[in-house]
Amino acid sequence: MADLSYTTVGSNRLPEAKGFYDALLGSIGMTALFEHPSGGRIYGKAGKLSFGVLGPFDGQPATVGNGSMSGFSFDSGEEVAAFHAKAIELGGTDDGAPGERAPKMHFAYFRDLDGNKLCGFSVG
Template sequence: MAALTYATVGSNRLDEAKTFYDALLGPIGMTALFEHPSGGRVYAQGGTIAFAVLGPYDGQPATVGNGGMAGFSFDTPAEVDAFHARALELGGTDEGAPGERGPGYYFSYFRDLDGNKLCAFKLGR
């Protein structure tokens, strides 16, 4: 069973953005979970990813929508693989093949026909 679970935003000023989101999200119970390879930060609520501020994957400047992404949670890595493969079969483009992105973090990324970025993932082992 899939579920929509988190959102991201892109930034061209990641250090400032992290300071902003630390202060904004902390009071509502979202805390930094890990630093993202783009220089951004991923936040969690109750130990679960809830929000992230990132540098866009394509290396282009962040704009409204560039860096934005919807994530779909799955129960197994095989379901992530199948969802990603299905998206590509339907004409989507690969933005990151399925694989482990950190201990217990299995992710895949793709864009839909209009270029909207989506993620399929499985958390935990």
């Protein structure tokens, strides 16, 4: 059985994006694993790749994928809200305030500095 193992977003502002993700992902225990050849950075936890912010391989400007989103799983609605708050504090923009979207399902949506959409969620 295969599992999704990592996701990436593109950025046209890599120095600022790396600062944003260093702080945001650091707040949930993820660290920079290595620098990407595009000038970006790859993050993970326990040595496993999880997330990357990079310059596009084709050398063209990064664009936001309409309908694309990366989700981060948490154990509680409180952790979801804290992740969302950290993103906003770092200059991200709200794209759906933290809240219960269905019974025992909490979600919060935001966009990073380049407009990439991310989600924090908890189920159960």
